[in-house]
Amino acid sequence: MYETLLEKLKSIYLKGEGLPHDRIGPTVGLNIGRIEDANVKLVFWDLGGQPGLRTIWEKYYDEAHAIVYVIDSASASTFEDAKSALEKVLRHEDLQEAPLLVFANKQDLPAAVTEEELDRHLHLKEFDERPYMFVAGSAYDGTGIKLGIDWLVEEMGKSRRTEALRARTDTYAKI
Numbered sequence: 001m002y003e004t005l006l007e008k009l010k011s012i013y014l015k016g017e018g019l020p021h022d023r024i025g026p027t028v029g030l031n032i033g034r035i036e037d038a039n040v041k042l043v044f045w046d047l048g049g050q051p052g053l054r055t056i057w058e059k060y061y062d063e064a065h066a067i068v069y070v071i072d073s074a075s076a077s078t079f080e081d082a083k084s085a086l087e088k089v090l091r092h093e094d095l096q097e098a099p100l101l102v103f104a105n106k107q108d109l110p111a112a113v114t115e116e117e118l119d120r121h122l123h124l125k126e127f128d129e130r131p132y133m134f135v136a137g138s139a140y141d142g143t144g145i146k147l148g149i150d151w152l153v154e155e156m157g158k159s160r161r162t163e164a165l166r167a168r169t170d171t172y173a174k175i
């Protein structure tokens, strides 16, 4: 759902160049992004957000340590859809306790709804207990990305879900 963001993320953390924006098309299937430094290794599964592709998402839930959900802040007409799609994601039992980062993207555009307004519109806190952070920013200028991902890394580090997933991987490794 966020290839532009993923490319920016790579350019921030890996200090290289991301793909130019005009080389990024709608995601069909899966893009994988890897970021690794001395302390953490992150693997991002970037999934297409088009309605017809959303049935694929749940194939990845079981092994996901956390969720990054990207919303287009400049597209008010799609907020309702974005909210209900996210609610469905969060109801899925395979994602229990997975920390959630909601990234309100495209804040660089004049048409973007402010962080406060979007947060009020989505009011996600009310229906879920998991670690949750809402960050507004832009995949173009990079604002908010480090803040959000640093938070996510910290949450994953202390999450029971991370522990459980690690234990499972260790068990498989021994077989």
Ligand SMILES: Nc1nc2c(ncn2[C@@H]2O[C@H](COP(=O)(O)OP(=O)(O)OP(=O)(O)O)[C@@H](O)[C@H]2O)c(=O)[nH]1
Binding pocket: 001, 002, 003, 004, 005, 021, 022, 024, 025, 026, 027, 028, 047, 048, 049, 050, 070, 105, 106, 107, 108, 109, 137, 138, 139, 140, 141
């Ligand atoms: N102004 C602006 N445009 C952006 C930003 N992020 C992405 N875009 C543009 O928005 C369009 C969609 O970006 P994508 O990265 O393909 O969006 P996506 O969420 O991955 O779309 P799907 O793969 O269909 O789920 C592209 O034209 C991007 O260049 C941003 O932060 N600011």
Ligand SMILES: [Mg+2]
Binding pocket: 001, 002, 003, 004, 025, 026, 027, 046, 047, 048, 049
């Ligand atoms: Mg995409």
